Amino acid sequence: MTRQAAMPEYTFGKAIDAAIADAMAEDETIVLIGEDAPMLRAPLFARFGADRVMAAPISEAAFLGAAAGAAMGGLRPIVELYMVDFLAVGFDAVLNHMAKMPTFTAGTWPCPVLIRAPSGGGYGDGGQHGQSLWGMLAAIPGLTVVVPSTPATALAHDGPVILMEPKLLSAEWLEFLGSGGRTTVTYDVPAAGATGDVPQSHAVPFGKAKVCREGDDVTIVSIAVGVHRSLEAAGRLAAEGIEADVLDLRSLRPLDHDAVVASVKKTGRLLVVDEDYCAFGLSGELGAVVLEAGLSPQYARVCLEDTLPYARHLEDAALPNVERIAAAARRLAARSR
Amino acid sequence: MTRQAAMPEYTFGKAIDAAIADAMAEDETIVLIGEDAPMLRAPLFARFGADRVMAAPISEAAFLGAAAGAAMGGLRPIVELYMVDFLAVGFDAVLNHMAKMPTFTAGTWPCPVLIRAPSGGGYGDGGQHGQSLWGMLAAIPGLTVVVPSTPATALAHDGPVILMEPKLLSAEWLEFLGSGGRTTVTYDVPAAGATGDVPQSHAVPFGKAKVCREGDDVTIVSIAVGVHRSLEAAGRLAAEGIEADVLDLRSLRPLDHDAVVASVKKTGRLLVVDEDYCAFGLSGELGAVVLEAGLSPQYARVCLEDTLPYARHLEDAALPNVERIAAAARRLAARSR
Amino acid sequence: MQPTLYRQMLRARSFELAVAELWRQGRISGEMHLGTGEEAVVAGVVTQLRDGDGLALAHRCAPPLVVRGVPLLPILRELLGKPDGLGGGRGGHMHLFSRAHLAGSSGIVGASLPMGAGLALAAARLRPGAIAVAFVGEGALNQGMALETLNLAAVWRLPLLVVCIDNDWSIVTRSSAVSAGTPLARASAFGWRTASVDGTDAETVYAEAGRMIDELRASRTPGPAFLLATCPRLDGHFLGDPLIRASHRPHEDGRQLIGEVVASVGQDGGGWLDRAKGMLRLAGVMARARAGADRESARDPVRRAREAMTGNTDTRDRIEAEVGQEIAGALEAALADDAAGSDA
């Protein structure tokens, strides 16, 4: 199951970089703020200068809060976090400030901040550096939560947006944080994640799921790495005669209820695959969504149950993997709908 | 529907105070930390002194983090926050430190911090001061999330616990933050919340829901204020011939799956009432819980959909109220199961 | 005394006295924090702002908005929770925003500093010569994001003026009892230009703030300035502050608190000295609350400004009449659809 991390020509992370570069060239009000930004985004720094690619001290609360203030003042800041785990030290700026602007200003004053946050594990960095946390973020009214199928849309958006960048799908992050020039480590990188399904740089509406594979027997709904795992599992299942619909939600808030309901109506079975924490997250929400629609599918979920463990083999077992997904789908398919 | 805030002899908040006083008298390692603690908890301060009832600067991140460190060093800190909304500035201590101790130390080093946090709205304090946020907290592996049906249990607990104290059920908080000596304001305070159902000071296990009312037609599951609203709605529904099971979950993590499943098995209908945000929270999780159990109930939820508005009438309409609950239950009951 | 300063102070004070009355009538809910006592600081600083400048506020946000020229009616309507309020009645007293004035507020302690830094950044990039002002309490200077901003604004060399209003209170705690070092020492440690003024003296505030603001406007990358202004808190932490009630009328509102404390001391736990310290501390805090909230005090900035106008009674009388009329008019308009009573 493990294979070598690939280093393709045009990758997931690069696609976002390119969308940001285009947007910055077009719109002078965009500034990029982040720890190490001048180095990590050296091409942008060299091109746009220190006034637009700003080095931040390790003060997430202040620079996220300042980004909100700057957006109020007319800029369109892009804030890069090193990892979404570190949002915890600056959470107030998102929860209590950016996301509440629509209510506090009766919709008169937008807060166009884009937060770019690498997320997720799979490279052995331990429990404080491998979280996804999109479930708790998607609970916040006023915030848009996307996985970068649509970077251009996120850049054009007028509200606070958090754009997650799964590190396992980003050759750059994986090299920076994981390999460090070594050829002695391997990760379970879905090849299609790092290259094949490169995000479009043109605008795609939020809240539109993508049907990645069609089948009548079971609906598998996921996001980010989980989509690729689900597709691989679906391939195996097909060989056994089980045909899966595989949906990539692409954004969690807004959430594409219609796509999920339409698929589950067809298959009568719902499997949620989520590398974020299991309880009180995406898998729960989708349960409510189908029940609200009057459906009563066979249901299961494959998620992260506990703090992500450090040891690579434990980590790979704790994250939703192809084996667990296929096994859960098989069990569902065996139940009559 | 509105009535005067009552000032009963022995209230919800006082019951927790009493449990804390008992515990502090018994266990010298308990220290209480909070902004204004010497004044807000003047009786404890006068009794136990400045070494055990400690005034904190407005530095939630530092004193929550220090509480975790103190717990590592052998104390059992109780940290009082002014409101759970302000946990956002100290969220890292909970998410990335306290809750991760079990994993990082392989269960060898407990972190017995108790966080006491007033929660919720209903007294017109606006969107930064009326959140419940227990949904996102209950998503965190390693954290226990309770509403104070069981303060003694929380005090005896060995892991990090957050104990929510709905302000609307606390005559003290309501007087302090809302009325300020006025007789010209009214709140929709459930009388039974502030007095009748006073938390036991003896230990009751976590993760045990309480069946507050029995009925065969619909299951209403809630927590905190919502339980009282649901009971009032159930009274009205009974007059119309609809009998409701009303469950008080009392803790969200652990969550009493069995009680919910048993009731829904009986009624075939599930209504979740939650004053926390609707999406990606308790209502979703319960959807998943019943689906996982193989049930396919008629389902609905009455929750907070957006940032809590300031205007009292808008706030009362946005929070789950008796009318919305009864209407949702009626619609459910009309559907065949 | 500049008549404008007196006028603005009086507008802020009169506005808030009206708000207090609305609060007493039960028309305003939640925690209503007044800025009474801060008027000299607010007027001395805010009268110097121009179009394009930003203004970041905390929980005592109405007076700066009044002085900044935000129309009174939508502020009042917001406090009353009406759809034509600044935030459609959905924001409330700690969330007063006016986009036209680039002014925002927050009920999260310390948040006005990053907000101000952001407004200053936008000013620097988009409106050269423009600045931002952030008001903050001395208690809030213990909040992480505020301290971080002392660094951030300095390294980004932002055109930001932080005005720290030091009333030495954090709700019912003396801020100095939970704060190490002084606000000025902190700001200096991060390389800020600093000054400190008597915050009850509007002319001095005006002069000192003016000097700082001019410097900020003059450079492309000025780096921030910090003005510490001491002043009293005349109406407690918020309207209905129990400490104020208890210390003014100890036999009524204070009875319950004191009774509980005495009962508790009778029980086990803590040494004798600790207990005595506990009682003394309580008594001390209540005495200071009583003294600080004395409206007749010479530290009342509006009173002081009024006295400074004695050489110019004509103007003073005219200002008072005009402000009285303005506020009464706004109040009347705000309540026009609501004459019946306190129901929303």
Next chain:
Amino acid sequence: MQPTLYRQMLRARSFELAVAELWRQGRISGEMHLGTGEEAVVAGVVTQLRDGDGLALAHRCAPPLVVRGVPLLPILRELLGKPDGLGGGRGGHMHLFSRAHLAGSSGIVGASLPMGAGLALAAARLRPGAIAVAFVGEGALNQGMALETLNLAAVWRLPLLVVCIDNDWSIVTRSSAVSAGTPLARASAFGWRTASVDGTDAETVYAEAGRMIDELRASRTPGPAFLLATCPRLDGHFLGDPLIRASHRPHEDGRQLIGEVVASVGQDGGGWLDRAKGMLRLAGVMARARAGADRESARDPVRRAREAMTGNTDTRDRIEAEVGQEIAGALEAALADDAAGSDA
């Protein structure tokens, strides 16, 4: 030179060189931050801790634990992700905890300060005379919770020694470029006792830290102390640091980065001056990284300590032999069940 100090420094260094080799072999995953270059600080401080003292660490946490006497095998086993590691293989390199030594770590920048304050509070309440030590980087002093703790520990008068290791690096940024004021000025502003030392000189660190620790132990409510120690970062931010690789071998690992930058500068956006500044900055950072990571540098504290032992070569040789054996033995034991290769 105290032989103990040399021994402990050598133990820390040798341990980490072994770790680096395990990392290169692919047996350790994620971000492996070494403390090479910090050994004089670590040895000078940690050798003075006793039972009951607390120890709060950041992401370069192995050396202090080694010096503190935590058995090497469970540390190594944790890094290898084995069930008999300190955290059952579930914690990892940034999460090394030893309850027996009241020692904890965190990968969240700044978190060691509140953790240390809490450990100091527990020491003060439960073990009079005991203290806590927190290690922190100079970059972390921009993090809110760290700054808040400068206040908290002072007003609570905690027996806390903060040791700030100043390597002037925050990953690939010079900390001084994003920090206003100095660490010492900040600590002083909050009333801490402060001192600064050459962090490559173990004897000096030992003396200065010893003085501070003695003061902390002597009083019931001493208030905290802050020791700033400058030292180099010998192996980059973490093993495999691309900046180190790029600056050591610019034609290989640096090629991609530099190529992208040059391509990007050719495009629209930013003025000429901005672009030139961008290139210069990059070049400057890479040059500094190259210089800082020079293992042959006179600033290498272990080298320096070794030289200070020249009067005592017998002891030195014995220490080197013993440490070599100890580390080799631990390594062998750690890999006993894993001789086959790098698979977990």
